[in-house]
Amino acid sequence: MPRILRAAFALLNLFGSLTSAYTPLSDETLRNIPRAGADFDIHTGSILAPILIPRVPGTPGSIAVQNHFIDWFKTNLPKWTIEIQNSTATTPATGSKQVPFANIIITRDPPWTQAGDAGRLALVAHYDSKLTPTGFIGATDSAAPCAMIMHAARSIDEALTQKWAVMEAAKATDTGGDLEEEKGVQIIFLDGEEAFVAWNARDSLYGARSLAEEWETKTHHAMATYKTALNSITLFLLLDLLGAPKPVVPSYFDTTHWAYKALAKIESRLRSLKVSQSKIDQPFLVDGEKDVSRKFSGIEDDHLPFLHRGVEILHLIPTPFPSVWHRLSDDGEHLDMPTVEDWAQMITAFVGEWMDLEGHFPKAKKEKRASSSKTEL
Numbered sequence: 001m002p003r004i005l006r007a008a009f010a011l012l013n014l015f016g017s018l019t020s021a022y023t024p025l026s027d028e029t030l031r032n033i034p035r036a037g038a039d040f041d042i043h044t045g046s047i048l049a050p051i052l053i054p055r056v057p058g059t060p061g062s063i064a065v066q067n068h069f070i071d072w073f074k075t076n077l078p079k080w081t082i083e084i085q086n087s088t089a090t091t092p093a094t095g096s097k098q099v100p101f102a103n104i105i106i107t108r109d110p111p112w113t114q115a116g117d118a119g120r121l122a123l124v125a126h127y128d129s130k131l132t133p134t135g136f137i138g139a140t141d142s143a144a145p146c147a148m149i150m151h152a153a154r155s156i157d158e159a160l161t162q163k164w165a166v167m168e169a170a171k172a173t174d175t176g177g178d179l180e181e182e183k184g185v186q187i188i189f190l191d192g193e194e195a196f197v198a199w200n201a202r203d204s205l206y207g208a209r210s211l212a213e214e215w216e217t218k219t220h221h222a223m224a225t226y227k228t229a230l231n232s233i234t235l236f237l238l239l240d241l242l243g244a245p246k247p248v249v250p251s252y253f254d255t256t257h258w259a260y261k262a263l264a265k266i267e268s269r270l271r272s273l274k275v276s277q278s279k280i281d282q283p284f285l286v287d288g289e290k291d292v293s294r295k296f297s298g299i300e301d302d303h304l305p306f307l308h309r310g311v312e313i314l315h316l317i318p319t320p321f322p323s324v325w326h327r328l329s330d331d332g333e334h335l336d337m338p339t340v341e342d343w344a345q346m347i348t349a350f351v352g353e354w355m356d357l358e359g360h361f362p363k364a365k366k367e368k369r370a371s372s373s374k375t376e377l
Contacts (some may be wrong), residue, residue, distance in 0.1 A: 042264025116220025
């Protein structure tokens with residue numbers, strides 16, 4: 001795409017015009033969205049179980065989870081690039097001792113682009129756990145959200161490869177004349193969200209504050225559509241406190257209410273297609289039929305350093321918080337797995353629609369029916 005057209009798309013994005021590029025998935029594709037299944041087993045699951053340990057920043061548990069993320073992506077999704085953004089800070093619990101924080105950023109952009117050419121859907125969750133109470137796991141806060149994002153990445157990876165191969169072939173034969181903006185997917189696992197002693201502006205959001213500050217001035221090449229790493233984020237989709245039964249998740253921001261409604265439509269369709277696992281009397285996304293958001297912005301979370309710098313936010317956090325919030329009972333045994341599965345499928349479908357992947361997902365494998373050898377007597 002010519003640079004001038006890329007710049008035009010960037011300007012359109014600033015005014016919220018990406019709604020026109022959002023393509024719903026077909027019923028068949030929604031039915032075939034993969035389930036997490038055994039990978040979300042709380043004891044042996046290859047995705048979730050390794051995160052269900054105490055992971056306070058700077059501790060062996062934190063390092064183990066960092067290695068889990070890195071090893072899993074290298075093994076399962078080798079086309080995604082991995083970056084670690086490191087910082088240190090003192091905390092009220094450690095005095096003058098510097099605590100290390102490591103944000104893990106995993107990205108997949110169209111293969112022909114340079115950094116700054118593609119606008120990115122950022123899938124975000126924090127992976128650290130609280131210092132107190134001792135032994136706190138934080139399954140909803142936010143081990144399960146991290147696992148949901150990993151599942152979504154794996155579920156759309158082959159479709160991304162297929163779509164971009166088709167686009168490259170069209171470019172090579174000069175038949176790809178569409179003006180679609182370049183889009184990528186970025187996963188951000190943030191460290192240091194939790195307060196060490198008591199939540200305030202300095203004792204919280206350690207990783208998010210460091211990353212937002214660094215990315216605000218991290219510039220791309222001179223002709224880039226998106227001038228900084230922060231500008232490249234077209235939507236910051238933050239997952240937190242997800243995995244408890246019957247969540248009530250409002251819409252918090254007018255400028256991303258359309259995206260909230262798109263996700264709510266996915267939830268409604270998955271339920272009408274009888275794909276959902278949880279049996280509930282109201283949807284998770286309770287504002288899906290409303291024309292505007294609730295404009296409720298009182299929840300402090302990892303989005304704040306990015307919101308204050310102009311990044312568009314879609315915040316998926318329940319109000320009220322789960323009953324296990326910041327208690328030792330926020331562990332794997334208290335996760336509601338049908339709810340966890342539903343969130344994983346909803347996020348996967350949302351990414352598929354945002355990235356315009358309809359028609360590129362692999363066909364579902366048909367189960368072979370055993371032939372009957374029974375004879376009538």
